[in-house]
Amino acid sequence: MKILAIDSSNLVMGVAVNDEERVLGELITNVKKNHSIRLMPAIEQLLKDVDLNPNDLDRIAVAMGPGSYTGVRIGVTIAKTLAWTLNKDLVGISSLEILAQNGRHFNGYIIPFFDARRGQVYTGIYKCEKGIVKVVEEDRLTLLDKWLEHLVQYDQPLLFLGNDLEKHRQTIKDYCGTLAVFPETTMNNPRPSELANLSIGRPAVPDVHQFVPQYLQLAEAEAKWLDKQKRSYT
Amino acid sequence: MSRFDQETTVLGIETSCDETAAAVVKDGTKILSNVVASQIKSHKRFGGVVPEVASRHHVEQFTLVCEKAMEDAKVDWKDLDAIAVTQGPGLVGALLIGVNGAKALSFAYDLPLVPVHHITGHIYANRLSGDMKFPLIALIVSGGHTELIYMKEHGSYEIIGQTRDDAAGEAFDKVARTIGLPYPGGPEIDKLANIGEPTIDFPRAWLEPDSYDFSFSGLKSAVINTVHNAEQRGEELNKADIAASFRESVVDVLVTKTIKAAKNYHVKQILVAGGVAANQGLRERMASACAKEGIPLSIPPLALCTDNAAMIAAAGTIGYLKGHRADMSLNGKPGLNIEDF
Numbered sequence: 401m402k403i404l405a406i407d408s409s410n411l412v413m414g415v416a417v418n419d420e421e422r423v424l425g426e427l428i429t430n431v432k433k434n435h436s437i438r439l440m441p442a443i444e445q446l447l448k449d450v451d452l453n454p455n456d457l458d459r460i461a462v463a464m465g466p467g468s469y470t471g472v473r474i475g476v477t478i479a480k481t482l483a484w485t486l487n488k489d490l491v492g493i494s495s496l497e498i499l500a501q502n503g504r505h506f507n508g509y510i511i512p513f514f515d516a517r518r519g520q521v522y523t524g525i526y527k528c529e530k531g532i533v534k535v536v537e538e539d540r541l542t543l544l545d546k547w548l549e550h551l552v553q554y555d556q557p558l559l560f561l562g563n564d565l566e567k568h569r570q571t572i573k574d575y576c577g578t579l580a581v582f583p584e585t586t587m588n589n590p591r592p593s594e595l596a597n598l599s600i601g602r603p604a605v606p607d608v609h610q611f612v613p614q615y616l617q618l619a620e621a622e623a624k625w626l627d628k629q630k631r632s633y634t
Numbered sequence: 635m636s637r638f639d640q641e642t643t644v645l646g647i648e649t650s651c652d653e654t655a656a657a658v659v660k661d662g663t664k665i666l667s668n669v670v671a672s673q674i675k676s677h678k679r680f681g682g683v684v685p686e687v688a689s690r691h692h693v694e695q696f697t698l699v700c701e702k703a704m705e706d707a708k709v710d711w712k713d714l715d716a717i718a719v720t721q722g723p724g725l726v727g728a729l730l731i732g733v734n735g736a737k738a739l740s741f742a743y744d745l746p747l748v749p750v751h752h753i754t755g756h757i758y759a760n761r762l763s764g765d766m767k768f769p770l771i772a773l774i775v776s777g778g779h780t781e782l783i784y785m786k787e788h789g790s791y792e793i794i795g796q797t798r799d800d801a802a803g804e805a806f807d808k809v810a811r812t813i814g815l816p817y818p819g820g821p822e823i824d825k826l827a828n829i830g831e832p833t834i835d836f837p838r839a840w841l842e843p844d845s846y847d848f849s850f851s852g853l854k855s856a857v858i859n860t861v862h863n864a865e866q867r868g869e870e871l872n873k874a875d876i877a878a879s880f881r882e883s884v885v886d887v888l889v890t891k892t893i894k895a896a897k898n899y900h901v902k903q904i905l906v907a908g909g910v911a912a913n914q915g916l917r918e919r920m921a922s923a924c925a926k927e928g929i930p931l932s933i934p935p936l937a938l939c940t941d942n943a944a945m946i947a948a949a950g951t952i953g954y955l956k957g958h959r960a961d962m963s964l965n966g967k968p969g970l971n972i973e974d975f
């Protein structure tokens with residue numbers, strides 16, 4: 401089974417092609433550049449390098465968020481369009497779950513996170529059991545302070561993962577003290593080959609047309625509108 | 635037979651604002667399918683288009699709309715010569731969905747990808763309902779644009795005049811809001827104007843004598859002031875008369891400048907295109923002015939005036955035949971210039 405994996409949900413852009421668990425090719429950049437310009441050329445180049453045509457693929461795996469709204473949409477649109485038009489399986493995986501794979505051999509809780517501005521983070525709690533990284537607490541958008549207060553209650557080692565670590569390292573230390581574990585910098589990039597791998601055990605999306613990003617947040621205008629509706633009923 | 639009359643089948647894709655659209659057009663002139671998923675109901679709640687909401691809807695609709703366009707047209711991917719997509723102008727987050735979806739399709743089938751300027755799409759809506767005779771003057775009027783464009787031949791665009799402030803459609807929407815009409819206001823004003831009389835003499839901005847530029851912000855302010863002053867004095871204003879007077883003022887400037895340009899440039903045809911080309915007041919006044927001057931007029935049928943992908947496929951057909959191509963690095967450009975095309 402040939403899998404094309406696409407992750408443009410955050411600053412890191414990644415494309416991989418796996419044949420089952422074997423990684424045929426993987427391309428990762430961690431620079432502030434436009435995904436809309438670079439993602440399709442990356443896919444085109446990687447497929448060429450591993451001698452595959454789009455139609456040789458069996459499955460498209462995509463990072464479905466959370467992350468940058470625009471970034472996620474670019475990846476999801478491309479993945480969805482390819483899967484629909486070539487009639488391939490589509491699998492969406494949480495962007496946080498992909499990052500959490502980098503903590504696979506950690507004995508404790510794995511905390512992947514992306515900065516979401518205004519003191520907020522996209523994050524969740526994962527734990528590795530018998531080599532499989534499992535969700536302990538669902539992905540969410542939360543205030544970092546509140547989240548850290550919650551995490552220390554586990555009273556277990558906490559592995560923080562992500563490229564936004566530097567920005568929040570001190571805050572995390574302040575709240576979690578010696579419970580906080582920081583990885584090697586090289587472990588902070590989510591890897592698209594892990595995304596491809598994760599997709600193997602997952603059921604394909606039943607209706608590709610209906611597939612949408614996991615924003616974890618309503619559009620601001622939508623939230624305000626809903627709030628107004630609620631208030632006008634009470 | 636010119637090179638623009640070749641047999642072609644082109645899929646067009648349009649996501650620049652609040653319509654997700656795909657269409658298949660044959661030979662640049664015949665619509666095989668034309669699918670538009672409008673988001674107007676969603677944005678109505680907010681009184682205008684919210685970019686983030688628009689982008690989300692585009693992701694939901696994109697593949698559905700493309701599938702329906704291909705099914706309705708009864709064509710297969712191997713029947714297509716090219717995929718044409720709106721590159722700009724428009725909302726950047728919205729443009730990105732169409733552009734990246736189009737790139738994925740072009741990649742999947744190794745089909746040429748043709749970037750299209752949205753306004754050239756509005757112009758080429760005219761080729762789907764009749765002939766284009768060159769040279770011509772095109773008046774583009776929509777919520778985002780008010781431009782006079784001179785075309786000496788297919789695929790050649792020279793802007794000879796444009797708005798210096800508000801677009802005509804924008805002025806319509808703002809005035810509509812001031813007199814309490816629902817979004818989108820343009821069609822509402824038009825309807826109301828039909829039952830009113832142009833009793834108020836609102837200003838017309840003619841600008842410099844030799845200028846083909848437009849300005850609608852002064853007019854817009856004059857209408858708003860008139861309404862507010864009347865409200866403060868507790869007077870009852872006849873909304874239909876305000877709508878009629880406002881429309882009269884906009885249409886007067888649009889028609890007069892277009893006719894003047896047509897005469898000075900010795901054109902064989904006047905085209906009107908864009909959302910405001912659906913305005914009944916404009917259609918009627920332009921028709922009678924053109925008849926009087928003996929200049930042939932082309933205005934697309936109402937359904938082709940608002941954003942759609944058939945017009946993008948039609949414009950893209952010309953781009954395709956002229957050899958315009960984009961590669962996989964194509965990006966959406968909110969401020970794309972028509973003269974670079």
Ligand SMILES: [Zn+2]
Nearest residue numbers: 752776909941
């Ligand atoms: Zn338009």
